[in-house]
Amino acid sequence: MSCIFCKIINGEIPSNKVYEDEKIIAIHDLNPQAPTHVLVIPKMHIACADDINDDNCEVVGHIFAKIPVIAEKLGLDGYRIINNCKESAGQTVMHLHFHLLGGKTLGEKIV
Ligand code: 5GP
Ligand code: ZN
Numbered sequence: 001m002s003c004i005f006c007k008i009i010n011g012e013i014p015s016n017k018v019y020e021d022e023k024i025i026a027i028h029d030l031n032p033q034a035p036t037h038v039l040v041i042p043k044m045h046i047a048c049a050d051d052i053n054d055d056n057c058e059v060v061g062h063i064f065a066k067i068p069v070i071a072e073k074l075g076l077d078g079y080r081i082i083n084n085c086k087e088s089a090g091q092t093v094m095h096l097h098f099h100l101l102g103g104k105t106l107g108e109k110i111v
Helices: 004-010 058-073
Strands: 017-020 024-028 036-042 079-082 098-102
Touching (some): 004 024, 004 036, 036 058, 058 098
Antiparallel strands (some): 017 024, 036 098, 079 098
16 A cells, blocks of 8 residues: 555654544644644545545544544644645545644635
């Protein structure tokens, strides 16, 4: 499996972990776009949000249940959650992940 995030999950590639349990990990982004920029990633390989379905969606709920825990651990007050789905939306790593951004007053918004 050539997926970078699967390699990080397997420990083949090092990462700066902020949270881990049996279903997900959260790591600091290599190229942060805010003072705090963490990626919350399911351990199960799901390529993108478009591949979420009735059989695998439980982990997405789990991610959203743990984001407040991760945010508190990071000392974030407000934060932005972003998911890029597929290349046309800017997704560069084809393993589902949610960007958690904060640590400053966040400016420009698309929505
Ligand atoms: P996307 O562009 O797919 O929404 O987000 C992928 C993110 O993964 C980017 O923000 C990029 O900086 C980050 N990234 C890519 N490779 C690595 C890596 O090897 N380690 C970590 N920690 N982040 C990575
Ligand atoms: Zn993967």
